Amino acid sequence: xxxxxxxxxxxxxxxxxxxxxxxxxxxxxxxxxxxxxxxxxxxxxxxxxxxxxxxxxxxxxxxxxxxxxxxxxxxxxxxxxxxxxxxxxxxxxxxxxxxxxxxxxxxxxxxxxxxx
Numbered sequence: 001x002x003x004x005x006x007x008x009x010x011x012x013x014x015x016x017x018x019x020x021x022x023x024x025x026x027x028x029x030x031x032x033x034x035x036x037x038x039x040x041x042x043x044x045x046x047x048x049x050x051x052x053x054x055x056x057x058x059x060x061x062x063x064x065x066x067x068x069x070x071x072x073x074x075x076x077x078x079x080x081x082x083x084x085x086x087x088x089x090x091x092x093x094x095x096x097x098x099x100x101x102x103x104x105x106x107x108x109x110x111x112x113x114x115x116x
Contacts, residue, residue, distance in 0.1 A: 001096060004043040006052035007032060009074065013051070016085035017092070024051075040066055049099050051088070053077075061103060061116055068116055072104045079108065 005014045007028045014026045025046060027039055034042075036056050043050040049070030050057060058073065060066045072091075076084045091106050092099065098113050105112040 001092070001099075002046060002048040003072075004039065004046060004048050004050045006039055006050060006054055006057075008053040009051050010081045010084060012081045013074070013085045013088050016089050017051075020089055020093070022092070036060060037066075040068060043069060058103065068101075068103075070100050070102055070104070070116070072099065072106065074106050076106060076108055 002023045003017060003025070005024050005026045011028070014024050017024050025042065025048070027034065036054065037060070040050060040057065040060055047069050049072055050068065051072045051074065053074045055073065057071050061068045061071055074084065074088060076087060087106060091111055095104065095111065095113065098104070101116055103114045103116050
């Protein structure tokens with residue numbers, strides 16, 4: 001699966017997803033400091049879900065009704081980067097068919113998936 005990872009995502013998460021066989025376009029590597037609108041536009045152009053820890057993307061998707069192929073909001077503050085990478089990886093493996101077109105929130109104790 002292809003993903004766009006926002007700058008707010010730890011590099012170790014991106015590397016783990018790449019190791020899992022996913023193509024990850026990482027904003028921090030390719031176009032640092034671009035706006036949230038531009039990040040979402042790249043995700044739309046690539047037909048790829050966006051992985052972010054920035055809650056502002058919920059505003060763009062739900063209130064401003066900007067089109068999205070899916071957003072994965074990672075809310076795992078306080079956990080080690082390795083544990084975050086493991087949780088994100090297992091969430092994608094276990095919910096791969098539900099990610100496209102949905103807003104997925106990854107919390108330490110649960111996953112929420114909402115239709116966009």
